[in-house]
Amino acid sequence: MPEAAESLIVLNGIDRTFTLGDSKVHALRNVNLNIAPGEYIAVMGPSGSGKSTLLNLIGLLDRADAGTYQLEGRDVTTLDPDEQAKVRSERIGFIFQSFHLVPRLTAAANIELPLTLSGMPAAERAKRVSQALKEYGLTDRAQHRSNELSGGQRQRVAIARATILRPAVLLADEPTGNLDRVTGEEVVRLLEALNTQGMTLIVVTHDQALGARARRQIRMDDGSIVSDVTSKPSQPT
Amino acid sequence: MKITDTLRYASDAATGTPLRTGLLMLAMSIGVAAVVILTALGDGARRYVVGQFSAIGSNLVIVLPGRSETRGFNPANLVTSTPRDLTVDDASALLRVSGVLRISPVLIGTTEISAAGKLREAMMVGTNDDFIRVRQLKLGLGHFLSKGDLRHGAAEVVLGALIRQEIFGTENPLGKTVRIGDRRLRVVGVLTEGGSGMGMTTDELLIVPVATAQAMLNTNTLFRILVEARSREQIGEVKTRVLKMITQRHEGEEDVTVITQDAVLQTFDKILNVLTLGVAGIAAISLAVAGILVMNVMLVSVTQRTGEIGLLKALGATSAAVRQLFMVEAVLLSLTGGMLGTGLGYLGAAILRHLYPTFPAYPPLWAVLAGLGTALASGLIFGVMPARRAAQLDPIQALTKR
Numbered sequence: 001m002p003e004a005a006e007s008l009i010v011l012n013g014i015d016r017t018f019t020l021g022d023s024k025v026h027a028l029r030n031v032n033l034n035i036a037p038g039e040y041i042a043v044m045g046p047s048g049s050g051k052s053t054l055l056n057l058i059g060l061l062d063r064a065d066a067g068t069y070q071l072e073g074r075d076v077t078t079l080d081p082d083e084q085a086k087v088r089s090e091r092i093g094f095i096f097q098s099f100h101l102v103p104r105l106t107a108a109a110n111i112e113l114p115l116t117l118s119g120m121p122a123a124e125r126a127k128r129v130s131q132a133l134k135e136y137g138l139t140d141r142a143q144h145r146s147n148e149l150s151g152g153q154r155q156r157v158a159i160a161r162a163t164i165l166r167p168a169v170l171l172a173d174e175p176t177g178n179l180d181r182v183t184g185e186e187v188v189r190l191l192e193a194l195n196t197q198g199m200t201l202i203v204v205t206h207d208q209a210l211g212a213r214a215r216r217q218i219r220m221d222d223g224s225i226v227s228d229v230t231s232k233p234s235q236p237t
Numbered sequence: 238m239k240i241t242d243t244l245r246y247a248s249d250a251a252t253g254t255p256l257r258t259g260l261l262m263l264a265m266s267i268g269v270a271a272v273v274i275l276t277a278l279g280d281g282a283r284r285y286v287v288g289q290f291s292a293i294g295s296n297l298v299i300v301l302p303g304r305s306e307t308r309g310f311n312p313a314n315l316v317t318s319t320p321r322d323l324t325v326d327d328a329s330a331l332l333r334v335s336g337v338l339r340i341s342p343v344l345i346g347t348t349e350i351s352a353a354g355k356l357r358e359a360m361m362v363g364t365n366d367d368f369i370r371v372r373q374l375k376l377g378l379g380h381f382l383s384k385g386d387l388r389h390g391a392a393e394v395v396l397g398a399l400i401r402q403e404i405f406g407t408e409n410p411l412g413k414t415v416r417i418g419d420r421r422l423r424v425v426g427v428l429t430e431g432g433s434g435m436g437m438t439t440d441e442l443l444i445v446p447v448a449t450a451q452a453m454l455n456t457n458t459l460f461r462i463l464v465e466a467r468s469r470e471q472i473g474e475v476k477t478r479v480l481k482m483i484t485q486r487h488e489g490e491e492d493v494t495v496i497t498q499d500a501v502l503q504t505f506d507k508i509l510n511v512l513t514l515g516v517a518g519i520a521a522i523s524l525a526v527a528g529i530l531v532m533n534v535m536l537v538s539v540t541q542r543t544g545e546i547g548l549l550k551a552l553g554a555t556s557a558a559v560r561q562l563f564m565v566e567a568v569l570l571s572l573t574g575g576m577l578g579t580g581l582g583y584l585g586a587a588i589l590r591h592l593y594p595t596f597p598a599y600p601p602l603w604a605v606l607a608g609l610g611t612a613l614a615s616g617l618i619f620g621v622m623p624a625r626r627a628a629q630l631d632p633i634q635a636l637t638k639r
């Protein structure tokens with residue numbers, strides 16, 4: 001194993017089993033993974049191979065049945081739910097294929113949600129939200145609800161929301177899956193820009209071309225990592 | 238999360254889903270309003286009847302001729318089976334019984350009244366000057382019967398409001414002479430309209446001195462004697478003493494029945510409490526139905542929002558924060574619905590009172606509180622419970638649950 005101190009994420013012998021009626025589905029089998037800060041990783045593989053399950057685990061949305069998970073040198077598998085919530089709030093940003101905006105809230109209110117939940121004062125929130133709206137080109141859409149936004153705009157709102165507290169890791173599960181090619185490109189460029197600023201980026205994707213843009217490509221099959229390639233020569237660090 | 242933000246998020250959630258909120262308000266307000274109105278009806282009926290009985294007089298003991306059949310077998314009664322009559326002397330004697338404030342002998346008969354060429358039949362009451370106080374009647378004009386010896390009646394009469402109107406119209410009847418039976422009596426007073434008691438209106442009564450009535454009806458007996466005790470507490474003692482005094486005067490024979498209005502009132506109170514409870518039962522059922530309605534709306538709407546709960550958790554909300562959001566929302570919705578229902582209920586009761594002014598349809602406080610409490614409790618329990626459960630799930634389970 002590489003030196004754990006320098007790693008952002010260390011997964012060790014992770015198992016995740018789902019029980020469906022009588023049968024057991026091994027979504028993850030003995031997964032070991034080491035991720036350094038600032039990496040750009042694409043997770044690929046056939047449908048049902050465990051990509052989402054892996055990402056959910058890293059995002060603390062789900063928990064492992066066996067194995068350990070260290071985030072920034074801390075074992076987070078043993079944290080109690082409230083401590084895990086705090087880690088999600090401060091260190092992790094999650095982006096979903098289906099955006100998951102709160103439909104009754106405006107774009108601005110959706111972006112503001114993590115700040116509100118963290119108990120930040122209103123004045124500070126307003127400043128940060130208007131800054132984020134500007135960065136993501138959503139200023140003129142600020143007061144629109146999600147049904148008045150295009151898919152690309154919705155995903156931009158979701159990205160703004162996921163990153164407004166400047167997390168260490170940004171996790172995106174098929175972020176372009178519901179978008180057309182051009183809009184998808186746009187979203188990917190936004191994510192890559194965030195990675196350039198130092199945010200660790202892990203993207204699950206079906207799209208070979210998209211996956212190829214990442215420096216490190218992880219391939220999964222039937223709950224296991226079958227290949228893990230870092231294309232060092234072509235990309236300067 | 239700050240409490241102001243929690244409140245805003247919760248109220249946004251309530252106003253952001255008008256259909257759900259509307260349904261909930263409807264369920265809540267129907268439930269609470271039904272309880273308020275139905276119990277107002279039940280309690281109103283109880284008050285109405287109690288009021289009618291109280292109108293007879295307050296601390297009243299009533300002496301009736303004849304032995305009540307419930308007093309058991311007494312060989313003395315076999316010998317003299319015909320009861321002695323109640324007389325004016327009996328009535329006068331009762332005035333000396335301790336604890337007695339005033340008495341009124343009562344004799345009743347039908348007769349004819351004629352004046353100014355008009356003639357009609359009327360109920361005549363022979364009594365004394367205290368009758369107006371014992372029966373708590375009100376005078377519209379003039380004065381009541383004058384004080385005097387029970388055995389020498391003055392030639393005067395007090396008219397019921399309707400009689401006065403039919404005979405004299407708008408003319409002032411005071412001092413006028415009317416013919417009643419075979420006598421000419423002077424009108425000294427007129428009762429106010431709407432007096433009642435014992436299910437009988439005083440509007441069609443003629444009130445004359447008891448001796449005058451006895452002479453006209455050619456009798457020495459009385460229909461009953463009304464005895465007013467000095468206080469409610471003394472009613473029991475007065476009843477015993479009155480019975481003793483009459484028995485003494487009737488040569489040791491217990492040939493009268495003494496009843497107290499208190500006993501009658503208590504019986505009626507019991508019956509009517511049962512009635513109110515029955516109505517409250519109906520209200521409780523309607524509330525239960527409304528509670529189930531509230532429960533369903535809440536359960537469905539919170540379950541639909543399991544995804545939202547998952548999202549909030551994914552964004553870093555603790556389970557406690559999620560629970561608090563849904564708790565505040567349920568409180569807001571339930572309180573508003575409950576208030577609305579209470580308002581509607583009071584309005585309904587007010588409309589009832591407006592339509593039937595004599596019917597005191599006031600909702601009892603306990604019922605209002607019970608109604609509100611049940612509505613609030615069901616709203617809270619079924620708003621918070623599913624949210625609690627969802628908040629305990631792992632975020633991804635909540636997020637992907639459909």
Ligand SMILES: Nc1ncnc2c1ncn2[C@@H]1O[C@H](COP(=O)(O)OP(=O)(O)O)[C@@H](O)[C@H]1O
Nearest residue numbers: 018020025027046047048049050051052053054
């Ligand atoms: N909540 C769940 N309950 C039961 N089985 C699940 C659940 N989530 C995922 N699975 C199963 O685990 C396996 C991996 O799923 P997933 O990680 O979503 O795959 P991918 O994202 O690679 O398509 C699949 O066989 C899937 O059916």
Ligand SMILES: [Mg+2]
Nearest residue numbers: 051052053173
């Ligand atoms: Mg998936």
